[in-house]
Amino acid sequence: MQKKWLIGGGLAAVLVVGAGVAFVSGAIPARGGAGPDGNAEKAPPPLTFTAREVVRPQSAPMPGRVAFSGPLVAPGTATLRARAAGTLTTLAVAEGDRVRAGQAVGRIDLADVSSRVAEREANVAAARATLAQAQRTHAQNERLAGQQFISGAALDGSRAALETARAQLDAAQASAAATRVALRDATLLAPIDGIVAKRQVLPGEKVTPDQPVLTIVDLRRLELAGSVGTHEVARLSAGMPVQVQVEGVDSPVSGRIARIAPAAEPGTRAIGVTIELPNADERLRAGQYAAATAVLPDDRDRLSVPATAVSQSAGQDQVWLIDGGKLARRAVRLGRLDEATGRVEVLDGVTVDSVVVAARFDGLSEGRLASVSAEQAAAVASTSASAPARLQ
Structure with missing residues (x-):
């Protein structure tokens, strides 16, 4: 019995060693190699982009823009004050009433x-x-x-x-x-033409000399008080036209730079800029928030691509090109950014003949086969651009 056990154990050992040798020599296929039919693993399928998903760089001027915001203020604001002590007997106007300069609006009992x-x-x-x-x-x-x-x-x-x-x-x-x-002085006279913004005293109250009684606002001319950084103020000048978008108003309003502060504010390093807005129809109101944009003309053409075409890898700006039927990654150096049009200047890395992927896609890889579908390009030629589809 002992001899039979030894013989059986020896045969089992020989079988295990033989199986290992067969695996090493390729008798049993390894993971990721050739399959049972001997064919290699398939390459990823080619990518097909629509005409909306690719773009060629454009060479055109890129006007600069300096934006700043702030509340609208009425420089023509006057406060009617009592010039003598006494009891306010009458006050014939209320908030929102229109008055004329020299109009009697109240009386003090003297x-x-x-x-x-x-x-x-x-x-x-x-x-x-x-x-x-x-x-x-x-x-x-x-x-x-x-x-x-x-x-x-x-x-x-x-x-x-x-x-x-x-x-x-x-x-x-x-x-x-x-x-x-x-x-x-017992008779209170409006100092300017305008609209009563606030009443500080009611009839029957006693007033003292120089006590405010009414605040009158002239809305025919408004100002936007904003500020810009010290690195931008040199690009602005008094008299420069600007476009002002006022909250609650659909279309922008034209204005001009009235004055620029001579020094920066301590701590913020911001310089005050005042925009003058004509408001003859009194459509705008003091206190409304507004954003102004000064457009700075450009004196040369700049090569640009959509900002959505630029991505980053390891801190380096890059774009994806379709070059020779394959995807190619190109490092680029950027310049001016035009937020209004969503385009960014490319100083080097592409040419006017480059075919640039216009949006950021996941799963792109260097050297992958790629092309632009002629059929899809023709189908979308008369339609507006929409968000690109994700890659499969």
């Missing part, structure tokens, strides 16, 4: 001023009577001095009294005039 006006007028009358008496006295003294009935000192005294009476009359008249001005 009863104490009225009493002071009467007092000052009485003082003027008294001073005028005193002056008349001094004039008569001095005239009589001049006659007496001519007849040598009085001394020269007496004549000088009457002359001094006359001058004093004149000065007292002038002072009384000035005081009365000042009081009458204060009485005129």
